[in-house]
Amino acid sequence: MSIRLRLTLWYTGILSLTLLLFGIGLYYLLHFYYYDSVETDLKERADTAYTRIQPRITPTLGGDISFDFVLQGRDLLNNTGTYYQLTSFDNGSQNRSNNLKDLNLYLPEISDSEKQRLARVDYFIDRSTIDSFEILIYNRPIYLSQNGTTRLAGVFQAAVIIESYEKVFALLRLILTVTSLLLVLLAASFGWFLARKALRPIDKVIDAASQIEKGTDLGNRINYDGPQDEIGRLTSTINGMLGRLQNAYTDLEDSYRRQRRFVSDASHELRTPLTTIRGNVDLLEKMWRKTAAVSSDQDRDQLEMSLEAMQDIAGEAERMTRLVNDLLALARADAGFQMEKDAVLLQPLVEQVIRRAQLLPRRAEWIAGDLSALEEAYVLGNKDYLQQLIFIFIENAFKYTEEGFVKLDAVRTADQVGLRIQDTGLGMDKEEVPHIFDRFYRADVSRGKTSGTGLGLSIAKWIIDEHQGSIEVTTRKGEGSMFVVWLPLIGLPTTFESGHSLQPLNQV
Structure with missing residues (x-):
């Protein structure tokens, strides 16, 4: 989720919560205030009418008397919107104001539980619905003293119709809801606009940084002409960091350049004396062999000891020559050397490597596996370097395999061919695999047991x-290793000239 969207959601959420609290507070404040005033006015009118209630004695057929209650004439004729009703609990008679009679309505009767409530309180107000009319009813008990006792004899009810008030509050709820939704929508749109405007400089910083990342020139800087606020300070900090990176990268490149030049020059300079040393050692070895053939036994023993020393010198010179050649190859790789490539048919190249590999010093059995996958398999490459690549893996396999076999075969997919070299040698731990192509890296199990410089696999990787x-790479310690070199196939060339483009096999 982008910062712009998060900011917009925060704006919208805060405003929505504010409007919700404001709307609920306003609604219930008006509702409470308005109905409180209505109830107060209703109570005042009802209390005034209550003081004018007159009891009326009514004889019964059994010779007893009962009481009912009547309002005075001005209360019976009351047409101010307040409706009155008197109910006697003795005979159940009801006396209503004329405006209530005109509506042909009776206020709700008092239930037993409400009678008990009347006996406990001075009055209570509740709501009711009569023929779809929403009304507010004021209920007050009527007490009658008789024979020194006071009893609950009836109830006085005053009511006002509040349907119009409810419609007003329903309209208020609708207005608050619609207004809040419109304000939230407007705030979300405005918030999105403000967030976009506020974060537009960051988009420019991101675009500029992306161009710098994709390019190779660290001299580019982020152009910013806005105020020196947080974004301005961020831009200045990034530009300063890029400047330091440029200086560090330039120093590092100079250091690498000097190092590559030193390695290349040293390798070239070392090849000449090493070649001279090897040539002179070979010449001395031949001369001493001839001298040993005609010398006495004592002189012959001394010559043989000298010959062994010369052979050690020749072996070390040969090892140094290989090291110098490897360093020279890696120096070329670091300098960006581009090898010449041509369409190469792999099968005859691999068969030639197999014949030459039989002459390598080894203790394991050499097995040439199935090479049918190499039929009509062309790759775009350099023949000499491809042979060197295969020889590196075969020599390594012979070097680390004291018994068992070393096997070379081939596999193939739709667009690649794989040269698979498998051995039953020392193997490696899985932790060592990521480092085997590092320069001068040699597994601990091979140190002191096998000769080598640790540069062969680095050259192979290049x-x-x-x-x-x-x-x-697939390997297991103590069981051996398997290397599969995958090369992309190209279409079968008919008339190929160096420099022409070739189609991949899956496009032919």
Whole structure:
């Protein structure tokens, strides 16, 4: 969820809550105030009429007497919107004001529970509905003293119709609801506009930073001409950070450039004396062998010891030569060397590697597996570097496999071909796999047991990357390893010239 949307939702939520509290507060305040005034006015009128109630004695057929109650004439004729009704509990008679008679209505009768309530309070007010009329009723008990006792003899009721008031409050509820919804919608739109306007400089900062991220020139800066508020300070901070990054990157590039030049120059300079050393050692070895053939036994023993020393020198010189060549290859890779590529048919290239691999020093059995997947398999690559790539993995497999076998075969998918080198050697822990292509990295189990510089797999990874390929590694410590080099296939070329584009196999 974007900041703009969150800010808009916050604005809208706060306003909605404010309007809700305001609307509810206003409604119930007006409702309470209005009905309180209505009830107060009703009570005042009813109390005035109550003082003028007159009891009336009515004889019964059995010779007893009962009481009912009547209003004075001006209360009976009351037409101010207040309706009166007197009810006698002795004979159930009711006396109503004329305006109530005109409506042909009777106010609700008092139930037994309400009679008990009347006996406990001075009065009570409740609401009722009569023939769809909403009315407010004031109920007050009528007491009668007889023979020294006071008893509840009837009830006086005064009522006003509040239907018009209810319609007014219903209209008020509708107005508050519609107004609140419109205000919330307007606030959401306005809030979205304000959030968009306020965050527009951040969008510019993001766009500028994205262009800097996608580009290679760290000299670009974010242009901002607004006020020095939070966004302005953020822009200045980012520009300052970019400046420091540019300086650090420039220093790092200079350091790398000097390092690559040193490695390249040192490698070139070391190749010449190493070649001279190896040549002279070979010459001395031949001369001493001839001298040993005609020398005495004592001289022959001394010559043989010297010959062993010369062989050690020759071995170390050869190892240093390999190291120098590897360093030179990596220096070329760091310098952005682009190898020349052509359409290469893999099957004859791999078969040639298999024949030459039989001559490598080894203790394990060499197995050439199924190569049918390489039939008519063309890749865009460099023949010499591809051979070097396969030899690196085969030599590594021989180096770390003391018994068992080393096997080379091929697999194929719709658009890739895989060269699979499998061995039954030392294997590796899974924690070591991510580091095997690092320069000078060698697994702990191989240190002191096998010779090497730790640069072979780094060179192999560079060659794979240059061919847009990938490497798959499966290994288990003590059981062996399997490397699968995947290379993208190209369409079968008919007349191919260097520099022409080739179609991928799945587009042919």
